[in-house]
Amino acid sequence: MKSAGPVLVVITAILALWYLAAVPMNVKEVLTQAERAGAIVDPPSAVERRDTARLPLVMRNPELLGASWSMERARLPAPHQVAQELWASTWDEEVNGRRGIVRSGSLSNRSLVYHGGVTLGATFLGFLIGAGLGVLLAIGIVYSRVMDMSVMPWAIISQTIPIVALAPMIIVVLYSVGLPSLFAKAVISAYLSFFPVVVGMVKGLRSPDAMQLDLMRTYNASGSQSFWKLRLPASVPYLFASLKIGIAASLVGAIVGELPVQRGGLGARMLGGSYYGQTEQIWAALFVAAAMAALLVWFIGWVERRTLTAMGVPQ
Amino acid sequence: MCSAMKHGSGAELNADDWKIGSVIQAQNLDLTFQTNDGPVHALKDVSLEIGKGEFVSFIGPSGCGKTTFLRCIAGLETPTGGEISVNGMTPDEARKARAYGYVFQAAGLYPWRTIGGNVRLPLEIMGFSKAEQNERVARVLELVDLAGFDKKFPWQLSGGMQQRASIARALAFDADILLMDEPFGALDEIVRDHLNEQLLALWAQTEKTIGFVTHSIPEAVYLSTKIVVMSPRPGRITDVIDSPLPKERPLDIRDSKAFIDIAHRVRDGLRAGHQDD
Numbered sequence: 001m002k003s004a005g006p007v008l009v010v011i012t013a014i015l016a017l018w019y020l021a022a023v024p025m026n027v028k029e030v031l032t033q034a035e036r037a038g039a040i041v042d043p044p045s046a047v048e049r050r051d052t053a054r055l056p057l058v059m060r061n062p063e064l065l066g067a068s069w070s071m072e073r074a075r076l077p078a079p080h081q082v083a084q085e086l087w088a089s090t091w092d093e094e095v096n097g098r099r100g101i102v103r104s105g106s107l108s109n110r111s112l113v114y115h116g117g118v119t120l121g122a123t124f125l126g127f128l129i130g131a132g133l134g135v136l137l138a139i140g141i142v143y144s145r146v147m148d149m150s151v152m153p154w155a156i157i158s159q160t161i162p163i164v165a166l167a168p169m170i171i172v173v174l175y176s177v178g179l180p181s182l183f184a185k186a187v188i189s190a191y192l193s194f195f196p197v198v199v200g201m202v203k204g205l206r207s208p209d210a211m212q213l214d215l216m217r218t219y220n221a222s223g224s225q226s227f228w229k230l231r232l233p234a235s236v237p238y239l240f241a242s243l244k245i246g247i248a249a250s251l252v253g254a255i256v257g258e259l260p261v262q263r264g265g266l267g268a269r270m271l272g273g274s275y276y277g278q279t280e281q282i283w284a285a286l287f288v289a290a291a292m293a294a295l296l297v298w299f300i301g302w303v304e305r306r307t308l309t310a311m312g313v314p315q
Numbered sequence: 316m317c318s319a320m321k322h323g324s325g326a327e328l329n330a331d332d333w334k335i336g337s338v339i340q341a342q343n344l345d346l347t348f349q350t351n352d353g354p355v356h357a358l359k360d361v362s363l364e365i366g367k368g369e370f371v372s373f374i375g376p377s378g379c380g381k382t383t384f385l386r387c388i389a390g391l392e393t394p395t396g397g398e399i400s401v402n403g404m405t406p407d408e409a410r411k412a413r414a415y416g417y418v419f420q421a422a423g424l425y426p427w428r429t430i431g432g433n434v435r436l437p438l439e440i441m442g443f444s445k446a447e448q449n450e451r452v453a454r455v456l457e458l459v460d461l462a463g464f465d466k467k468f469p470w471q472l473s474g475g476m477q478q479r480a481s482i483a484r485a486l487a488f489d490a491d492i493l494l495m496d497e498p499f500g501a502l503d504e505i506v507r508d509h510l511n512e513q514l515l516a517l518w519a520q521t522e523k524t525i526g527f528v529t530h531s532i533p534e535a536v537y538l539s540t541k542i543v544v545m546s547p548r549p550g551r552i553t554d555v556i557d558s559p560l561p562k563e564r565p566l567d568i569r570d571s572k573a574f575i576d577i578a579h580r581v582r583d584g585l586r587a588g589h590q591d592d
Contacts, residue, residue, distance in 0.1 A: 311427035
C-alpha cells in the first residue's frame with residue numbers, strides 16, 4: 001500500500017486537469033445556452049463567437065461558465081458526468097432497469113456489462129488463437145531456417161498495416177464466407193496479438209546459451225528432449241512478458257473489430273456514442289475498456305507469478 | 316581410424332582388442348576455424364594418448380586450444396585433420412554412447428529445476444527408470460557432499476556448491492570419462508583448494524579418466540598424473556609431463572620439492588611457447 005500516495009496524487013492531478021479542460025472545451029455551447037436563458041454574452045453575436053478562440057471566450061465571460069460541468073452532450077463531459085453514466089449503464093441499468101438482468105433475466109443490451117462481455121469473449125478467443133499461432137510460428141522460426149527467413153519479415157510487415165483499414169475487409173470477407181461476427185472479431189484480435197508472442201517466444205526459445213545446448217549434446221539428447229527440457233522452460237519468462245502485451249492488443253483488436261460490425265461490444269458502444277453525440281457514453285465505454293485491459297494484464301501477471309514461483313524463481 | 320575399427324563392429328569387440336589402458340588417442344589432430352578474418356589454427360598437429368584412470372590437465376594461455384581439444388574429445392567440435400578415438404570409437408560415437416560427462420566453466424544448472432532435478436536431467440534424457448534415477452541422484456549428491464540439498468534451487472546455493480552439483484550431474488550416468496573445462500575458474504582460491512581436494516578424493520573413489528582444462532599451474536600440478544602444456548597460434552602441445560607425485564596428495568604437498576620442480580617445468584614450458592610470439 002506504499003504506492004497508494006503517489007497514485008492518488010496522479011489521479012487527483014488528472015481529475016483537476018480534466019475539470020479545467022472541460023471549461024474551454026465546452027465554452028461555446030455553454031455560452032449559447034446562457035444566451036438562450038437571457039444572459040448577456042460577450043461578444044453578443046453567435047457568428048462572432050464562432051470565430052473567436054475558446055480561451056478568450058472563457059476570459060471574457062467568467063461569470064457565465066457555471067454550466068461547464070453539467071452540459072448535456074458536452075464536448076468534454078466532466079469526470080463526475082462520466083462516472084454517473086458509468087453507474088447508470090452498469091449497476092443501475094442491470095438492477096433497476098426494465099431490460100436489466102434483475103427484471104428480465106438477461107443482461108440489458110444498453111448496459112456496459114453486456115457490451116463488455118461481448119468484447120471480452122472476442123478478446124479471449126482472439127488471444128487464444130493469436131497466442132497459439134504465435135507460439136507455433138516461433139517454434140517454426142527457431143527450428144527451421146526457411147521459416148526464419150520467410151515468416152519473420154511477413155510478421156513484421158503485417159504489423160505495419162493499420163488495423164483500422166484492414167478490419168472492415170477481414171469482416172466483410174469472413175461474413176461473406178458465413179462465419180459469425182465473433183469469429184471475425186477474434187481474427188482481428190489474433191492478428192494484433194500473435195506478433196508480440198512470436199517475437200518474445202523466438203527470443204525465449206533462443207535464450208539458452210551455447211553451453212546449455214552443448215550440455216544437451218553431451219547427453220545425446222534428441223531434438224524434442226532439448227525442446228521440452230531446455231528451450232521451452234527457458235522461454236517461459238519471455239512468453240509471459242509477450243502474453244501481457246498480447247492480451248492488451250487482443251482487446252484493442254476486438255474493439256476495432258466491433259466498430260464496423262455494430263452488433264454489440266464496447267467498440268459498437270463507442271461508435272454509437274459518437275454518432276449520436278453521446279460523449280459520456282464514449283467515455284464510459286472507454287473506461288470500461290481500460291479497466292478490462294488492466295484486469296487482463298493483471299491476470300496474466302498473476303498466472304506468471306504463480307508459474308515462476310512453481311519453477312523456483314525467487315520472488 | 317584406430318585398429319579396433321577394422322574389425323568393423325561395436326564396443327565389446329574393441330574392449331578385448333584394445334591396447335591395454337588407452338582410452339583417448341589423438342594422432343596429428345588439426346582443427347582450423349574459418350572466420351571472417353581468415354582461418355584460425357585452433358589445433359595443429361596434436362598427438363596425445365590418455366590411459367585409463369589418468370588425470371590429465373591441459374594448461375596454457377588463452378587461445379592455445381586446450382578447450383578446443385577437450386571439445387574434440389567430446390565430439391563437440393570436428394577436427395579438420397588427423398585422427399582421434401575415444402574408447403575405440405570416434406568421438407561422435409562415444410558421445411552417442413554417452414561415454415563421458417562434461418563439466419563446463421559455469422555450473423549451468425537450470426534455474427527452474429531443483430538441485431536434485433538438475434542431477435536427474437541426464438538420467439531422464441537417457442531413460443533411466445524412476446527408481447534408478449532416485450537412487451543415482453542420492454548417490455552422486457552424497458559423492459559431492461551435497462546430500463540433503465536436492466530440494467533446493469540453484470540460486471539458494473553458493474557458487475562452489477553449484478559447481479559441485481554440476482559435477483554430480485556429470486557423474487550421475489556413470490560415464491567413465493569426465494571432461495572438465497576450467498570448472499573452478501570462476502571460484503575463489505579457498506573454495507578452489509577445497510574443491511580440488513574433493514575432486515582428487517572423488518577420482519580415487521570412482522577411478523574415472525579425467526581431462527581437466529585449467530589456467531592455474533598449482534591446480535594442474537596438484538591434481539594431475541599427466542600435465543599437457545600447450546601454447547597458442549597455432550594451438551599445439553609443447554610439453555607432456557608425467558607427474559611423479561604419489562596418488563595420495565594432501566594439500567601441503569604443494570610445498571614439497573617434487574611439486575615445485577614440476578611447477579617449474581610447467582612454467583618453463585609455458586614460457587617457451589610464448590617466445591615465438
